[in-house]
Amino acid sequence: xxxxxxxxxxxxxxxxxxxxxxxxxxxxxxxxxxxxxxxxxxxxxxxxxxxxxxxxxxxxxxxxxxxxxxxxxxxxxxxxxxxxxxxxxxxxxxxxxxxxxxxxxxxxxxxxxxxxxxxxxxxxxxxxxxxxxxxxxxxxxxxxxxxxxxxxxxxxxxxxxxxxxxxxxxxxxxxxxxxxxxxxxxxxxxxxxxxxxxxxxxxxxxxxxxxxxxxxxxxxxxxxxxxxxxxxxxxxxxxxxxx
Amino acid sequence: xxxxxxxxxxxxxxxxxxxxxxxxxxxxxxxxxxxxxxxxxxxxxxxxxxxxxxxxxxxxxxxxxxxxxxxxxxxxxxxxxxxxxxxxxxxxxxxxxxxxxxxxxxxxxxxxxxxxxxxxxxxxxxxxxxxxxxxxxxxxxxxxxxxxxxxxxxxxxxxxxxxxxxxxxxxxxxxxxxxxxxxxxxxxxxxxxxxxxxxxxxxxxxxxxxxxxxxxxxxxxxxxxxxxxxxxxxxxxxxxxxxxxxxxxxxxxxxxxxxxxxxxxxxxxxxxxxxxxxxxxxxxxxxxxxxxxxxxxxxxxxxxxxxxxxxxxxxxxxxxxxxxxxxxxxxxxxxxxxxxxxxxxxxxxxxxxxxxxxxxxxxxxxxxxxxxxxxxxxxxxxxxxxxxxxxxxxxxxxxxxxxxxxxxx
Ligand SMILES: Nc1ncnc2c1ncn2[C@@H]1O[C@H](COP(=O)(O)OP(=O)(O)OP(=O)(O)O)[C@@H](O)[C@H]1O
Ligand SMILES: [Mg+2]
Numbered sequence: 001x002x003x004x005x006x007x008x009x010x011x012x013x014x015x016x017x018x019x020x021x022x023x024x025x026x027x028x029x030x031x032x033x034x035x036x037x038x039x040x041x042x043x044x045x046x047x048x049x050x051x052x053x054x055x056x057x058x059x060x061x062x063x064x065x066x067x068x069x070x071x072x073x074x075x076x077x078x079x080x081x082x083x084x085x086x087x088x089x090x091x092x093x094x095x096x097x098x099x100x101x102x103x104x105x106x107x108x109x110x111x112x113x114x115x116x117x118x119x120x121x122x123x124x125x126x127x128x129x130x131x132x133x134x135x136x137x138x139x140x141x142x143x144x145x146x147x148x149x150x151x152x153x154x155x156x157x158x159x160x161x162x163x164x165x166x167x168x169x170x171x172x173x174x175x176x177x178x179x180x181x182x183x184x185x186x187x188x189x190x191x192x193x194x195x196x197x198x199x200x201x202x203x204x205x206x207x208x209x210x211x212x213x214x215x216x217x218x219x220x221x222x223x224x225x226x227x228x229x230x231x232x233x234x235x236x237x238x239x240x241x242x243x
Numbered sequence: 244x245x246x247x248x249x250x251x252x253x254x255x256x257x258x259x260x261x262x263x264x265x266x267x268x269x270x271x272x273x274x275x276x277x278x279x280x281x282x283x284x285x286x287x288x289x290x291x292x293x294x295x296x297x298x299x300x301x302x303x304x305x306x307x308x309x310x311x312x313x314x315x316x317x318x319x320x321x322x323x324x325x326x327x328x329x330x331x332x333x334x335x336x337x338x339x340x341x342x343x344x345x346x347x348x349x350x351x352x353x354x355x356x357x358x359x360x361x362x363x364x365x366x367x368x369x370x371x372x373x374x375x376x377x378x379x380x381x382x383x384x385x386x387x388x389x390x391x392x393x394x395x396x397x398x399x400x401x402x403x404x405x406x407x408x409x410x411x412x413x414x415x416x417x418x419x420x421x422x423x424x425x426x427x428x429x430x431x432x433x434x435x436x437x438x439x440x441x442x443x444x445x446x447x448x449x450x451x452x453x454x455x456x457x458x459x460x461x462x463x464x465x466x467x468x469x470x471x472x473x474x475x476x477x478x479x480x481x482x483x484x485x486x487x488x489x490x491x492x493x494x495x496x497x498x499x500x501x502x503x504x505x506x507x508x509x510x511x512x513x514x515x516x517x518x519x520x521x522x523x524x525x526x527x528x529x530x531x532x533x534x535x536x537x538x539x540x541x542x543x544x545x546x547x548x549x550x551x552x553x554x555x556x557x558x559x560x561x562x563x564x565x566x567x568x569x570x571x572x573x574x575x576x577x578x579x580x581x582x583x584x585x586x587x588x589x590x591x592x593x594x595x596x597x598x599x600x601x602x603x604x605x606x607x608x609x610x611x612x613x614x615x616x617x618x619x620x621x622x623x624x625x626x627x628x629x630x631x632x633x634x635x636x637x638x639x640x641x642x643x644x645x646x647x648x649x650x651x652x
Contacts, residue, residue: 069565069645090569097567108562108649112260124249125567169566 014081016177016209017043017066022075024061035061037233038075045176048203049211050220053229059213060181061232066211067100067179068092080176097125101170103180103212107162109154115141115165116150122173140168144198160191167198171208178202180212184219196222247579250572254580257552265584268548272588272628273595275538276621280596280613282534283620285603286527288611293523297516299436299445301377303343303482305474306510307335307489326506328467329453331496335474336372338492341485343477346373347453347469351461355449356421357409364405366422366449368456368469376475384416384431387452395454399427402446403435425459427451482511531617535624541588542628549581549636560640561648574637581633582626589625593618 024036036058043049043066051059064070065077068084077084079095087095101122102108109118119137128136141150144164154162163183170178180199184192200222202208212223220226221240228236258265309327332347350367371386373379387398399422406415415429436445451460453469476485486509493507553560560573597613604611 064646069649093564093567093569096565102565104649108558108565110559110562112256121563122566124246125563125569125572127246130249173567 015042016045018078020076022072022077025073034232045209046207047209048223049225050223051213051227052220057229058232059229063179063181068095097122099175101175101178103166103170103183105182105185107166111154114151118165119168119172136172140172144168159187163195177209182213250575251579253576254583268544268584269588271541271544272585272625273592275541276589276592276625277596278534278537279621280617281599282530283617284600284611284613286530287614288609290523291612292609293520303476303479304512306512308471308508327469329469332472335489339488341476341481341488343475344372344375346370346376346473348471349456349469353423360409362408364447368451368453370453376473380434381431382434386431392452392454395458397427398430400431400433400450401429402433402448404444404447406432423460542632545581545584546632549633553636553640557648557651560643561645564645570641573641577637577640578633582629585625585629589622
């Protein structure tokens, strides 16, 4: 099972993310809510994408499907060539663990748990031995500039620092893909800029593919490709020439 | 690939965060396990007490009473018709190979006087063999002899209760007491035996030679008559055989035709007590079962608290799932949490149970036995309770939808 997930067939023309007509519909009895129209989307390794659009337009829905947290109602989704649609719950958990890092607007750190242990979490579910876990988590915290804060709990850290811990957690397993749903939504302008610099650095230096949702054009300006949503559909998808 | 030590640490931390709640939940287990241990200890103690009593009335004991247990279809009280004689007793002892010793018994109540003290007690005419039959020793003096029986001398052995009531601190051996106004010399004192299985004080007794009893104390119309005989079989296995031999011999001696019923009754006392022992065993199981109910209630408490905990920590579960926790990672986390609660509760419960048993044993005055088996049983059972009642909440947690869990406030 593991080999199927981790060493997919490598073709030269294969994209990191290939969504073919994925859609999401929520049904409440008679009423159907279309959160996402059938969408086809390709993301190559090393891209830095911003997703924009009004509230309720389906941005998070798309991210959750691409992040293997949710299953599309229709369509096919290939992640590095693996058809995710046919995988079991635990197999999808394994994909999230090895291939995907999440950063959320509300940080989503475990409270009453030290920063270092929050960062170790993905390694814990990857069966990494304790000592190696500690080392890797330390390295990840260093990368996001939180050296010396390892043993602080989330409530002892500022919002920006908490988001850095969350980013360290997304990095620690060397996931090639990071999904960030409004990562700066709870932060002030200056801290937002710091966090965005961090994403840019990860994208250029470690060639991690980043896809983030934002409402702010300033934040979207850090990206090299902007996808715009309206009522569950992509209305524009363009590369930014000046990035 | 599940990391047990780390999962264990996560569970312990969660329990520590809610100390009060964890403590109260454990209390349920503590009470349950404690009750099981204490109840089993009381039951086992009672059984041991009965075993001791079996030993105290004398082992491998049969009783032969005069009179049929049923006579012509009408139930008669055993011992109502005087049909056994001293020579029957002697014959049983001589001719039944499975019989080790026989003590003929003829007794009644009598007023006993020493100095200005007087006491009403059971006086038993018997033979020196009574000491063998009832596994009874003397604490001082000597037994009376076969010669005493032959010549119907006025000597007696007295029990500890008689000593306490008539003599106080005086050494009774060699003193003269009056039984029904007839002077008897005390030759020996019986060792204290305590209560009989039916609650009588076995030490409130006086033994005199059977012949003396027949002639001087309880004179009968029927010469040589005895009320019953106590028979000791050679071994527990010989009891049934002895019963048959005695029945055959006495039927022959009493010249009963095959159609006639026995004019005597043989009772197997040891068997009766073993039945009592058996019923105590049942009682122990019953007590244990009742106590187990509280253990189950404790388990339900654990389940309840785990369900609350799963709901409260929905978001945490979502985060764990988002970063790659699988079904069994989540399940184990909560199962271990429940298991920790129940096992710690179990250990404290065992300690409490033993303490309570000790206190009870002091109050009840009978030894209470905490068997390693009951400790092992409760420990194992509390583990099972933890797993059983922890599973459903853990199962529920593992089925949460990661997105909804993450969105949970
Ligand atoms: N679990 C759900 N059940 C029912 N409807 C849902 C659910 N999740 C999302 N929706 C609906 O799907 C649509 C898209 O929601 P989504 O969260 O993707 O919007 P969004 O673009 O991320 O908005 P925002 O910018 O406010 O985060 C909305 O109309 C929402 O009501
Ligand atoms: Mg959203």
